[in-house]
Amino acid sequence: xxxxxxxxxxxxxxxxxxxxxxxxxxxxxxxxxxxxxxxxxxxxxxxxxxxxxxxxxxxxxxxxxxxxxxxxxxxxxxxxxxxxxxxxxxxxxxxxxxxxxxxxxxxxxxxxxxxxxxxxxxxxxxxxxxxxxxxxxxxxxxxxxxxxxxxxxxxxxxxxxxxxxxxxxxxxxxxxxxxxxxxxxxxxxxxxxxxxxxxxxxxxxxxxxxxxxxxxxxxxxxxxxxxxxxxxxxxxxxxxxxxxxxxxxxxxxxxxxxxxxxxxxxxxxxxxxxxxxxxxxxxxxxxxxxxxxxxxxxxxxxxxxxxxxxxxxxxxxxxxxxxxxxxxxxxxxxxxxxxxxxxxxxxxxxxxxxxxxxxxxxxxxxxxxxxxxxxxxxxxxxxxxxxxxxxxxxxxxxxxxxxxxxxxxxxxxxxxxxxxxxxxxxxxxxxxxxxxxxxxxxxxxxxxxxxxxxxxxxx
Amino acid sequence: xxxxxxxxxxxxxxxxxxxxxxxxxxxxxxxxxxxxxxxxxxxxxxxxxxxxxxxxxxxxxxxxxxxxxxxxxxxxxxxxxxxxxxxxxxxxxxxxxxxxxxxxxxxxxxxxxxxxxxxxxxxxxxxxxxxxxxxxxxxxxxxxxxxxxxxxxxxxxxxxxxxxxxxxxxxxxxxxxxxxxxxxxxxxxxxxxxxxxxxxxxxxxxxxxxxxxxxxxxxxxxxxxxxxxxxxxxxxxxxxxxxxxxxxxxxxxxxxxxxxxxxxxxxxxxxxxxxxxxxxxxxxxxxxxxxxxxxxxxxxxxxxxxxxxxxxxxxxxxxxxxxxxxxxxxxxxxxxxxxxxxxxxxxxxxxxxxxxxxxxxxxxxxxxxxxxxxxxxxxxxxxxxxxxxxxxxxxxxxxxxxxxxxxxxxxxxxxxxxxxxxxxxxxxxxxxx
Numbered sequence: 001x002x003x004x005x006x007x008x009x010x011x012x013x014x015x016x017x018x019x020x021x022x023x024x025x026x027x028x029x030x031x032x033x034x035x036x037x038x039x040x041x042x043x044x045x046x047x048x049x050x051x052x053x054x055x056x057x058x059x060x061x062x063x064x065x066x067x068x069x070x071x072x073x074x075x076x077x078x079x080x081x082x083x084x085x086x087x088x089x090x091x092x093x094x095x096x097x098x099x100x101x102x103x104x105x106x107x108x109x110x111x112x113x114x115x116x117x118x119x120x121x122x123x124x125x126x127x128x129x130x131x132x133x134x135x136x137x138x139x140x141x142x143x144x145x146x147x148x149x150x151x152x153x154x155x156x157x158x159x160x161x162x163x164x165x166x167x168x169x170x171x172x173x174x175x176x177x178x179x180x181x182x183x184x185x186x187x188x189x190x191x192x193x194x195x196x197x198x199x200x201x202x203x204x205x206x207x208x209x210x211x212x213x214x215x216x217x218x219x220x221x222x223x224x225x226x227x228x229x230x231x232x233x234x235x236x237x238x239x240x241x242x243x244x245x246x247x248x249x250x251x252x253x254x255x256x257x258x259x260x261x262x263x264x265x266x267x268x269x270x271x272x273x274x275x276x277x278x279x280x281x282x283x284x285x286x287x288x289x290x291x292x293x294x295x296x297x298x299x300x301x302x303x304x305x306x307x308x309x310x311x312x313x314x315x316x317x318x319x320x321x322x323x324x325x326x327x328x329x330x331x332x333x334x335x336x337x338x339x340x341x342x343x344x345x346x347x348x349x350x351x352x353x354x355x356x357x358x359x360x361x362x363x364x365x366x367x368x369x370x371x372x373x374x375x376x377x378x379x380x381x382x383x384x385x386x387x388x389x390x391x392x393x394x395x396x397x398x399x400x401x402x403x404x405x406x407x408x409x410x411x412x413x414x415x416x417x418x419x420x421x422x423x424x425x426x427x428x429x430x431x432x433x434x435x436x437x438x439x440x441x442x443x444x445x446x447x448x449x450x451x452x453x454x455x456x457x458x459x
Numbered sequence: 460x461x462x463x464x465x466x467x468x469x470x471x472x473x474x475x476x477x478x479x480x481x482x483x484x485x486x487x488x489x490x491x492x493x494x495x496x497x498x499x500x501x502x503x504x505x506x507x508x509x510x511x512x513x514x515x516x517x518x519x520x521x522x523x524x525x526x527x528x529x530x531x532x533x534x535x536x537x538x539x540x541x542x543x544x545x546x547x548x549x550x551x552x553x554x555x556x557x558x559x560x561x562x563x564x565x566x567x568x569x570x571x572x573x574x575x576x577x578x579x580x581x582x583x584x585x586x587x588x589x590x591x592x593x594x595x596x597x598x599x600x601x602x603x604x605x606x607x608x609x610x611x612x613x614x615x616x617x618x619x620x621x622x623x624x625x626x627x628x629x630x631x632x633x634x635x636x637x638x639x640x641x642x643x644x645x646x647x648x649x650x651x652x653x654x655x656x657x658x659x660x661x662x663x664x665x666x667x668x669x670x671x672x673x674x675x676x677x678x679x680x681x682x683x684x685x686x687x688x689x690x691x692x693x694x695x696x697x698x699x700x701x702x703x704x705x706x707x708x709x710x711x712x713x714x715x716x717x718x719x720x721x722x723x724x725x726x727x728x729x730x731x732x733x734x735x736x737x738x739x740x741x742x743x744x745x746x747x748x749x750x751x752x753x754x755x756x757x758x759x760x761x762x763x764x765x766x767x768x769x770x771x772x773x774x775x776x777x778x779x780x781x782x783x784x785x786x787x788x789x790x791x792x793x794x795x796x797x798x799x800x801x802x803x804x805x806x807x808x809x810x811x812x813x814x815x816x817x818x819x820x821x822x823x824x825x826x827x828x829x830x831x832x833x834x835x836x837x838x839x840x841x842x843x844x845x846x847x848x849x850x851x852x853x854x855x856x857x858x859x860x861x862x863x864x865x866x867x868x869x870x871x872x873x874x875x876x877x878x879x880x881x882x883x884x885x886x887x888x889x890x891x892x
Contacts, residue, residue: 117764124768174558282881286888302874303587303793305558314878321882334760337768341758341800347855350878396803396853397812418767425764429650433640433711433737433762 026054034074051384082128082385087329106142125337126387205238317350491526495535515865543597548788566605701728742781776809
């Protein structure tokens with residue numbers, strides 16, 4: 001018995017560090033003779049792209065394939081950087097911790113589900129990297145995860161984008177006021193309350209941070225005998241925001257609340273702010289540009305609730321023309337599969353150039369997530385994350401044919417079988433069809449009225 | 460600046476005044492579209508075509524037609540003309556803001572309420588209407604939903620100041636066929652519970668139908684002595700008598716087969732299947748039944764976790780290949796404007812461009828029995844069409860002119876007005892001390 005116990009201990013000692021530092025699989029691939037949409041360096045016709053050990057090592061004509069390297073003939077095809085979605089909720093077991101208007105201590109990485117078929121379906125739309133976020137029920141929600149769509153792994157840790165900066169969800173307007181004010185009869189019930197909740201939390205965090213700074217300074221001094229302040233996960237997370245170590249992704253719609261959150265951030269010295277949705281961002285685009293905040297918006301979603309009634313599909317173009325770094329996101333497991341189409345709408349609504357439109361779903365979201373040194377464009381040294389299309393990706397007739405993550409083909413339209421589930425639910429009936437997600441249903445909170453009723457029923 | 464320019468500017472300002480709720484009105488009068496490439500849908504493509512619009516109709520169309528002296532000439536060289544697009548299933552006009560129940564008029568209380576008429580509640584001043592039509596969608600089916608027999612849908616043109624002015628000549632009773640599928644992401648019922656609910660709904664439907672048949676017999680037997688007032692049975696009479704189609708909303712493969720069987724059993728003369736998301740699974744059976752289908756939206760997820768990721772995109776093409784008559788819909792309200800893109804994605808996934816265009820023009824017009832007025836560019840049809848600078852299914856294409864029953868509609872919506880106002884906002888950034 002004793003021997004067995006030792007064996008377990010040894011087994012744990014051996015395997016645990018391996019699991020903690022799990023290295024994702026990487027591959028070699030030569031993509032030959034494609035039309036490269038590099039995003040940062042224009043379009044390169046009849047050009048090869050070589051990926052070795054998961055990194056782009058060469059872009060040029062007539063590259064030779066190293067021995068054993070897979071070669072993909074991309075003649076007549078379009079090759080672009082893997083698409084990045086700055087706002088998603090796929091691959092999660094849970095989205096909203098609604099028990100309090102403040103839950104910064106919650107981590108989405110604890111709820112990752114690598115078996116979610118949505119990951120594969122997103123790959124089938126050319127997506128390689130996403131930020132999967134906490135929902136918008138709380139003024140300050142949980143911490144998000146930036147992940148690569150390494151569909152096939154059973155280990156949630158392997159999905160995580162190594163070294164990506166931390167992010168957190170804030171939420172303003174109708175969702176937090178509905179959930180907490182209308183639903184729980186507590187602050188915030190109004191946009192006034194939302195500001196107050198955020199300001200008071202950050203004020204408390206500033207005090208907390210001060211105590212720790214003082215302690216850390218004092219403890220170095222000879223003869224110091226004091227005890228450290230009590231550790232608080234919630235306040236520690238907020239303090240990390242104040243220190244600039246966590247990017248704030250703020251769900252916001254109306255012009256006034258966008259101005260409000262920028263004032264709050266200014267007062268607390270918070271500089272890393274990405275406005276999520278920002279349907280009325282276009283109304284205060286000069287203010288957003290002056291602050292240096294960025295915006296991640298829908299292509300054309302509107303009118304599913306009052307705070308998006310005065311929206312316009314020209315939002316992305318107006319923001320871009322006013323100097324705001326803008327991305328287009330999905331917030332939806334269906335839309336994530338055609339972000340290239342969502343971006344193409346900006347050709348019509350505001351007349352963005354093709355490179356500008358492609359940037360909305362590649363380099364711009366990469367910048368918003370702080371990972372543009374790794375992904376978002378076809379450049380030597382960047383990750384081997386590539387999407388290949390038959391037809392220009394901004395044409396309605398385009399079809400994604402292959403998606404590559406770290407040099408590994410994770411989606412192949414020609415070869416993949418229909419059923420790409422990793423896990424089969426034994427309870428699921430094979431003959432039962434599912435459902436259509438109702439219009440205006442956004443995973444953030446479920447904005448269709450039916451979903452609202454169900455939301456409150458569960459409370 | 461001379462006085463005339465000032466006057467013109469003042470006039471233009473009227474259109475872009477902040478807070479202006481409505482868009483500028485249309486204008487009417489004979490027009491010649493000259494030198495266009497006309498995509499007639501029913502008679503091929505006519506290059507260097509002239510189209511004369513007069514009294515709300517297409518008076519003449521052809522490459523040998525010349526513009527009469529009394530008409531306004533619009534130079535369409537390098538441009539393309541298409542018939543207005545028709546969306547075969549929406550809630551447009553019946554909803555304004557999704558989360559605000561007081562603005563929703565598509566879902567009346569009651570499970571059997573076919574007497575609820577969509578046309579009654581269509582709001583001609585909905586902000587959604589101009590947003591939709593400036594993308595070339597000129598005609599939509601406004602359909603109630605929610606219950607089993609949730610009301611009577613109406614085909615409307617997206618221009619007019621009363622519902623009657625908008626009415627495009629078709630009404631149909633909507634039946635949501637008892638479903639054995641899950642209803643939404645939060646439908647956590649056990650399979651047995653779902654089957655049980657469906658069986659109960661089926662029993663109810665059969666009871667209602669039997670009553671409607673008996674009412675019809677009674678009604679014709681009694682002649683002038685009308686039977687008692689049963690509004691829901693009265694509303695079903697045109698369907699029983701075969702003068703109005705029954706639009707059956709059905710999606711799961713098994714449910715589609717049940718619906719086909721039910722239609723056969725009840726000997727319902729005119730039927731349209733709507734939704735039909737799993738039509739590809741039973742396409743042969745639908746084709747055999749000879750029942751037309753309005754399917755969509757296309758840009759959506761497959762129904763089952765084990766289905767190929769692009770099944771919804773491919774569904775229209777797979778059904779068409781099996782011989783089904785296929786029209787498209789968005790099943791939306793806020794973004795009915797995306798109908799052309801749904802058609803484009805269906806085209807790329809097996810439907811083909813030509814069939815995709817037909818599925819949003821002549822095919823829905825035929826299904827709704829209004830092909831004498833809508834769905835193609837032909838002499839004598841309504842002047843409901845648009846002029847654009849490229850392929851209208853491509854997002855990069857812009858629409859240049861839009862006509863609905865001869866009315867020249869300004870390409871302005873609240874969304875374009877907001878663009879005009881905010882692209883270069885004034886005052887811009889103001890800094891305070």
